[in-house]
Amino acid sequence: MIQTSIITGQQARLASRSNVHTTSTSGLAPGYLQANLIILPSRYASDFRNLCARNPVPCPLIAESETTGCDDAVISHIKTLRGDEILGEGSDLRRDAPRYMVYKDSKLEKSHCSDITAEWTSDHVAFLIGCSYSFEAELTAAGLPPRQLVLGRNVPMYRTTLRLCPSGVFRGGTYVVSMRPYKRRDVETVRNITRRFGATHGEPLDWGWEAVERLGIEDIDGPEWGDAPLDGDGKRAFGEMRGGAEDENEDEDEEIPVFWGCGVTPQEAVMRAGLEGLVMAHAPGHMLVLDARDEDIAG
Amino acid sequence: MIQTSIITGQQARLASRSNVHTTSTSGLAPGYLQANLIILPSRYASDFRNLCARNPVPCPLIAESETTGCDDAVISHIKTLRGDEILGEGSDLRRDAPRYMVYKDSKLEKSHCSDITAEWTSDHVAFLIGCSYSFEAELTAAGLPPRQLVLGRNVPMYRTTLRLCPSGVFRGGTYVVSMRPYKRRDVETVRNITRRFGATHGEPLDWGWEAVERLGIEDIDGPEWGDAPLDGDGKRAFGEMRGGAEDENEDEDEEIPVFWGCGVTPQEAVMRAGLEGLVMAHAPGHMLVLDARDEDIAG
Incomplete structure (x- = not known):
């Protein structure tokens, strides 16, 4: 089985990038945080950040692109973690989830594509949202x-x-x-x-x-x-x-x-808002696996 | 008019403490933050803090007692402000709101009393919650x-x-x-x-x-x-x-x-929870006026 060689978040990302791993991330790299990914044109970033701040239970914001257009590093929204502890050096937000969705002017343009290198621009901002896989191991x-x-x-x-x-x-x-x-x-x-x-x-x-x-x-x-x-x-x-x-x-x-x-929830909110331009997300269940561990965010 | 001599948050608190000011704080010390006050037995503090974190729109937590039982200093929950910038030295959470309410085992025990020095114990924790007076001046x-x-x-x-x-x-x-x-x-x-x-x-x-x-x-x-x-x-x-x-x-x-x-909202939630012991709050409209200013918390 391929999964036995995927033990860390970094390994999961590299396996996704090289298309060795192309399916759901459920059970992959146990103990490592997995994140929902939403990528927006920068003019919507402030409203989206505020949407998460106002609705932290369904939209727990973990991190976002370090700067507009940055596809390889994040700043943290978790007090106890730095950005590079969440997503380490050498990451690529455009390729490191197993599968992606692409929406143009709020309509589905591509489904389950392996990367978004052609769609990502210097105007995009990626948001990483927490996922309930984290507490399932504890249960x-x-x-x-x-x-x-x-x-x-x-x-x-x-x-x-x-x-x-x-x-x-x-x-x-x-x-x-x-x-x-x-x-x-x-x-x-x-x-x-x-x-x-x-x-x-x-x-x-x-x-x-x-x-x-x-x-x-x-x-x-x-x-x-x-x-x-x-x-x-x-x-x-x-x-x-x-x-x-x-x-x-x-x-x-x-x-x-x-x-x-x-x-x-945040994906639905984004789709409902009728945004203009290119919006990207991970394909459902095909999460971005992070370098931080579930226990790092447990209070 | 008495109010003309009350220009700062500290002046508003001292006037409340000495019972010179005993009425609503609406319009008092314009530009200074005013806070809803909720004081709970320490065993409920963690759940209440989490209630605010999960519902930040109706329950925006600004600060809380520096330690359990501390009645004169707070730690800040606002990134850009220190505790002593919110509530300066020489404050007294038990006397500095114009009027208080006291609840025993979730039943009203005292209404509109001038202080809670007799009720406060070393086991109490005070919470300061934001108030919409802050944006009314801007409107x-x-x-x-x-x-x-x-x-x-x-x-x-x-x-x-x-x-x-x-x-x-x-x-x-x-x-x-x-x-x-x-x-x-x-x-x-x-x-x-x-x-x-x-x-x-x-x-x-x-x-x-x-x-x-x-x-x-x-x-x-x-x-x-x-x-x-x-x-x-x-x-x-x-x-x-x-x-x-x-x-x-x-x-x-x-x-x-x-x-x-x-x-x-948080007062209602507290009353509804059927808590045991002594719970205190400011009387409606009789807020705690702080040392931080409205503009300090505006994003």
Whole structure:
């Protein structure tokens, strides 16, 4: 297996650059931070930075291009890390994610291309946003592995009606959330574990079957991104597990949906804003693997 | 008039401490930052700090007690300011707001008392939260004075159904918003002006008559705090101004409600959390005036 030789963030980036690794980065270089990547024309950079500052739970900004047009170094937005600790020397933001998406005037222009060297200009600014992969290892270590990891599936992600705080051109956007099922009795433990990872979405946004309606999620079994959630045996749709009890808070062993902010949120906000020019992003699941480690950002 | 001799933040605090100034701090020491004050038993401090970090628009944390129990110095949460620039030597968090509220086991114990020296213990931590007074002067300078200032009233504040991102014991809370009416044509200017004040709620959360429903506000003429909003002449209820047009976005001269995050939000969240022990806060409108100036926190 190729993955056994990819142990560090740098190795993951080099393997992506040389097209040795071309698929999802889930499970790659365990313990290393992975980031969502969004690349914008510089005139939108200030509004986007402010969008992240106003909505840190779904849009945790880790770092951005050191200067406008800089494709090989970042400045850090994490107090305890320097830019070169997040992304070391010799990196290339245009080639080091396994796959990219390119949007022109807010319309998809290229899907899953291997690099964006032709599209990147001296006017582009790259933003690195935290990803919930960081706390999944910690949940697993605590004996509470996320269901989708156990079943070898992708985490389900949903559009919600929960509105972001607007910022300049970025307005009308809503949260995207990821969901992992847990027993009601484990929710406080799960909250406590993921709370430490403030730079990668932190503790859940909401939980319980009632939260499905509160968040305006139309169909728990039909996520907008990722794979549909299943029961523990991987046989039945998770939504079928919902009890019909009057008092939904009674059964401590019942599995309920637990929702976290999701890094797809800023991408959705960018698409919705009708930006002009070339916007780039990593392809979903094909993250940029960093040199900092999950534990470096845990509070 | 007494107020003419109160020009600096320090003078405002000393006048409050000596009970020379005992009323609202609106208009006091113009140009100096004013802060919402929340004082909690130390076991809740971490969850509260995290609540602010996750919800920076309604809960912009400016500073907190330098150490647990410290009542005369703060550490800064603003990058560009030191703690002693926010609150100078010789301050007393227990006496320097004009009026205080005291809650015991989440029930109101004392209202509008002049100090909390009897209640403060070595286990308390004070938090200073930004206040929208900071951007009102800037709006006025731009020829867009907030309606309530012109009419000599208090800003109307509303409970909403927009949920905060929970943090530990603080869960189920919702945004409180303040509202100022502006013409539709002025909204972008108002957004641009207030955007700079990220440490004091920043740009609006939402705007337009449709936002009233989106935010779950029951009655625009019946705010939960402050005074009811009026038309420009101060004669009619603001809600009566709402046009009945199908397309609500047509008339650029129409006045619409513009909503900002409000510093009452963290107080509401604290009350809702059912905390045990003694919790203290400033009395509404009776803020702690700081040594830093509005311009110091403008981006």
